Amino acid sequence: MDINKYMHVLKNAGDLTTLYDTLLKSKEYNSEKIYICAGGGCIASGSMKVKEAFVSQLANAKLDGTLEIMETGCLGPCAIGPVVVIGKDDTFYQKVRAQDVKEIVEQHLIGGKIVDNLLHPVDEQKVSKKSELPFFKNQDKQVLRNCGKINPTKIADYIACGGYKALSKVLTSMSSEQVVQEVTVSGLRGRGGAGFPTGTKWNFARKSQDTEKYILCNADEGDPGAFMDRSILEGDPHSIIEGMAIGAFAIGSSTGYVYVRAEYPLAIERLQIAIDQALEFGLIGKDILGTGFNFDLEIRKGSGAFVCGEETALITSIEGNRGEPRPRPPFPAEKGLWNKPTVLNNVETFSNIPLLINNGGAQFAEIGTEKSKGTKIFALAGTVKISGLVEVPVGTPLRKLVYDIGGGISTNKKYKAAQIGGPSGGCIPEEHLDVPLDYESLNILGAIMGSGGLIVMDESSCMVDVARFFLEFVQDESCGKCVPCREGTARMKQIVDRICEGKGEMKDIDELEKLASTVTNASLCGLGQTAPNPVLSTLRHFREEYIEHIRDKKCRTAVCKELIVFEILDLCNGCQACKKVCPVEAIHGEKKQAHIINTELCIRCGLCLSTCKFDAIVKY
Amino acid sequence: MAKVEKCSCGNDDDGLLERLEEIIISFKEKPGALIPVLQATQSLFGFIPQEAILKISEILNEPLSKVYGVITFYSFFSLKPRGKYLIRVCLGTACYVQGANEILTALKQQLSIEIGETSPDKLFTLDVGRCFGACGLAPIIMVNDDVHQWVKPSDVKKIISTYKKQKEKNKEEAI
Ligand SMILES: Cc1cc2nc3c(=O)[nH]c(=O)nc-3n(C[C@H](O)[C@H](O)[C@H](O)COP(=O)(O)O)c2cc1C
Ligand code: SF4
Numbered sequence: 001m002d003i004n005k006y007m008h009v010l011k012n013a014g015d016l017t018t019l020y021d022t023l024l025k026s027k028e029y030n031s032e033k034i035y036i037c038a039g040g041g042c043i044a045s046g047s048m049k050v051k052e053a054f055v056s057q058l059a060n061a062k063l064d065g066t067l068e069i070m071e072t073g074c075l076g077p078c079a080i081g082p083v084v085v086i087g088k089d090d091t092f093y094q095k096v097r098a099q100d101v102k103e104i105v106e107q108h109l110i111g112g113k114i115v116d117n118l119l120h121p122v123d124e125q126k127v128s129k130k131s132e133l134p135f136f137k138n139q140d141k142q143v144l145r146n147c148g149k150i151n152p153t154k155i156a157d158y159i160a161c162g163g164y165k166a167l168s169k170v171l172t173s174m175s176s177e178q179v180v181q182e183v184t185v186s187g188l189r190g191r192g193g194a195g196f197p198t199g200t201k202w203n204f205a206r207k208s209q210d211t212e213k214y215i216l217c218n219a220d221e222g223d224p225g226a227f228m229d230r231s232i233l234e235g236d237p238h239s240i241i242e243g244m245a246i247g248a249f250a251i252g253s254s255t256g257y258v259y260v261r262a263e264y265p266l267a268i269e270r271l272q273i274a275i276d277q278a279l280e281f282g283l284i285g286k287d288i289l290g291t292g293f294n295f296d297l298e299i300r301k302g303s304g305a306f307v308c309g310e311e312t313a314l315i316t317s318i319e320g321n322r323g324e325p326r327p328r329p330p331f332p333a334e335k336g337l338w339n340k341p342t343v344l345n346n347v348e349t350f351s352n353i354p355l356l357i358n359n360g361g362a363q364f365a366e367i368g369t370e371k372s373k374g375t376k377i378f379a380l381a382g383t384v385k386i387s388g389l390v391e392v393p394v395g396t397p398l399r400k401l402v403y404d405i406g407g408g409i410s411t412n413k414k415y416k417a418a419q420i421g422g423p424s425g426g427c428i429p430e431e432h433l434d435v436p437l438d439y440e441s442l443n444i445l446g447a448i449m450g451s452g453g454l455i456v457m458d459e460s461s462c463m464v465d466v467a468r469f470f471l472e473f474v475q476d477e478s479c480g481k482c483v484p485c486r487e488g489t490a491r492m493k494q495i496v497d498r499i500c501e502g503k504g505e506m507k508d509i510d511e512l513e514k515l516a517s518t519v520t521n522a523s524l525c526g527l528g529q530t531a532p533n534p535v536l537s538t539l540r541h542f543r544e545e546y547i548e549h550i551r552d553k554k555c556r557t558a559v560c561k562e563l564i565v566f567e568i569l570d571l572c573n574g575c576q577a578c579k580k581v582c583p584v585e586a587i588h589g590e591k592k593q594a595h596i597i598n599t600e601l602c603i604r605c606g607l608c609l610s611t612c613k614f615d616a617i618v619k620y
Numbered sequence: 621m622a623k624v625e626k627c628s629c630g631n632d633d634d635g636l637l638e639r640l641e642e643i644i645i646s647f648k649e650k651p652g653a654l655i656p657v658l659q660a661t662q663s664l665f666g667f668i669p670q671e672a673i674l675k676i677s678e679i680l681n682e683p684l685s686k687v688y689g690v691i692t693f694y695s696f697f698s699l700k701p702r703g704k705y706l707i708r709v710c711l712g713t714a715c716y717v718q719g720a721n722e723i724l725t726a727l728k729q730q731l732s733i734e735i736g737e738t739s740p741d742k743l744f745t746l747d748v749g750r751c752f753g754a755c756g757l758a759p760i761i762m763v764n765d766d767v768h769q770w771v772k773p774s775d776v777k778k779i780i781s782t783y784k785k786q787k788e789k790n791k792e793e794a795i
């Protein structure tokens with residue numbers, strides 16, 4: 001859609017409605033579309049080349065006047081990208097390469113015959129329609145309603161989908177109290193991890209008499225294995241801006257900041273484009289829609305510190321300091337940015353706001369469980385067939401995510417665990433695959449809902465090593481301010497290291513549990529308080545693996561290096577390839593004779609194993 | 621005054637320092653200016669030279685100790701020049717469970733450097749990251765802003781040589 005054609009400052013709510021009607025009647029809106037995913041994942045897989053191929057092939061076929069190419073945000077199944085959807089019949093093509101485009105255009109768009117070999121196979125069958133694929137059919141896309149449908153760099157696309165209607169409604173027909181009330185009725189809980197009720201938070205800040213207040217969006221998304229916020233920022237940035245503007249009105253603020261992590265350059269770029277366009281259209285800035293409401297929005301880039309995702313650290317960082325958390329109270333709603341009342345919400349939380357204003361809080365509350373309303377986006381990754389971005393009602397069983405949506409395990413091994421909630425979370429073993437994904441049920445199992453990172457692991461993952469991985473993470477990322485967090489996690493890591501090296505003792509397990517409770521109870525911020533969770537959860541569900549490492553000096557997955565043995569089987573034909581790569585000359589043997597590894601010298605680097613072409617080397 | 625180390629891009633330092641001064645002044649009135657200014661410095665020079673630190677401290681009226689404190693807190697700021705290509709291996713959970721460590725080992729071997737070090741030809745700096753948000757395509761490495769997905773240890777050699785060639789090509793074009 002050519003937005004310049006429609007560009008003008010919207011002076012009042014009527015202007016927005018007129019623009020909406022014009023857009024719906026426009027040629028661009030009504031033309032048939034080809035949706036090409038331009039999410040970060042698909043761009044990495046080459047979707048821009050696919051787009052260029054479509055541009056030239058459509059021109060060759062003289063179809064460029066009737067068919068429109070829509071570059072969208074992440075459609076979801078990133079692992080099988082680049083993905084393309086043909087609008088007229090909802091055909092979903094996977095792993096499309098530039099050289100496939102000619103066939104799509106000639107055979108499908110002109111000839112009307114679907115290109116079978118680009119369809120996604122489901123149980124040996126080829127399903128062509130996107131809406132009938134299990135990956136999509138089993139989801140409920142509310143927050144991601146526009147991701148994959150609109151071009152995130154064109155505000156007109158967002159407006160044509162009903163965008164900024166909620167803001168207009170709020171500014172022209174609601175009081176700030178009514179807005180907060182609506183959010184409260186919806187039961188929306190913050191999506192950044194802790195699940196604090198959003199309405200309650202807004203109400204605190206609204207009640208403050210201060211004239212200067214701030215609204216902040218937490219787009220720091222530091223949990224490793226999480227990319228929900230990234231996908232919204234890249235796929236539907238206006239929903240965040242609209243949500244923030246509504247929040248600002250509700251609490252009585254006129255300035256907002258979005259704190260985006262530096263690792264997301266594309267997200268920053270698209271959000272900036274969206275902010276600039278919203279400003280041009282008069283949907284943020286001064287005297288929005290002629291209502292006298294002002295709202296300025298600015299991006300602040302993170303600089304690579306995980307702890308800055310914690311609310312007080314984020315605020316300190318925007319103020320230009322080392323991002324160290326500070327004690328609460330005072331809570332940010334009372335004394336936040338520059339000591340003024342401040343509301344901080346997560347990206348996904350803000351994206352929910354236009355939705356619940358348009359449909360009403362009561363309708364919003366119809367989805368989800370008794371205590372947790374709405375939907376939740378999860379970033380499904382690890383050894384699952386279709387990793388990507390999925391959205392389901394809160395309370396959906398984990399099994400449905402992994403098997404019905406994700407298509408099950410991608411390797412020929414069995415499911416072992418799903419890690420949920422990042423460094424503050426825990427691992428869910430097979431016997432709990434039916435756990436409903438809501439705050440309470442996950443807490444009972446020693447995991448947390450967290451922000452939505454969900455990493456599936458098959459039997460090749462060692463759970464003691466997973467615990468070690470997260471300890472190393474929090475060790476690296478602890479700001480160092482409190483001793484229990486800094487030293488306690490270091491102590492815990494030493495112990496787990498020892499266990500992984502086969503030098504552990506049985507009493508180490510008690511020691512770990514004791515240290516865990518000290519670190520949890522005596523740390524200042526959430527990072528320290530939850531740092532022991534991955535250890536506690538693996539100890540709880542996979543204790544026997546710890547015991548094997550300690551008692552039998554054995555790692556059943558052959559992940560813990562010090563416990564592995566490399567051996568050359570009789571299959572060896574003496575090609576000498578392994579002998580040449582071994583960095584420590586641990587391999588002996590004459591040419592054309594079976595070789596032997598000296599386990600005393602071997603540093604278990606694994607090079608020989610990956611070099612041998614005859615599968616003659618094994619590790620166990 | 622301390623002498624500024626030459627930045628690896630080979631640009632004229634004086635020109636850059638003048639540009640930096642303009643940037644600092646343009647940010648001066650903004651609240652919380654220090655971090656955006658440091659980010660601009662990092663991308664201008666590829667690291668944060670001492671001379672820049674002195675300028676920032678002077679113009680923004682922030683004590684040197686604070687400027688250093690902030691620089692050392694955040695992993696994106698570097699006091700040492702980095703190579704032309706910053707290779708970051710993702711050690712986030714999804715990448716970790718899919719073999720990121722082996723890629724890191726392969727990179728260390730190929731480049732003969734450790735994490736945080738720069739190759740003698742100033743071409744590559746090796747670092748690790750904690751999730752680049754492309755977990756669906758794990759394991760991931762990033763070279764500057766380019767994403768490489770589903771990397772296998774055996775791919776490492778090819779990736780490195782692509783960038784080596786790119787550098788040579790740029791050189792030819794410059795001549
Ligand atoms: C160490 C740490 C890291 C955090 N990282 C994030 C993050 O990356 N994104 C986020 O939205 N919230 C993060 N949080 C939670 C925030 O402190 C805060 O609770 C949240 O942003 C509030 O928004 P919500 O109510 O909309 O969830 C983190 C908390 C801690 C303790
Ligand atoms: S708990 Fe850890 S990260 Fe949090 S303030 Fe204390 S030392 Fe810093």
Ligand code: SF4
Binds near residue numbers: 581583586605
């Ligand atoms: S694992 Fe490494 S050190 Fe051990 S024998 Fe093989 S190549 Fe040599």
Ligand code: FES
Binds near residue numbers: 039042074078079081
């Ligand atoms: S980026 Fe294309 S499907 Fe996720």
Ligand code: FES
Binds near residue numbers: 226714755
């Ligand atoms: S864990 Fe590597 S990109 Fe997310």
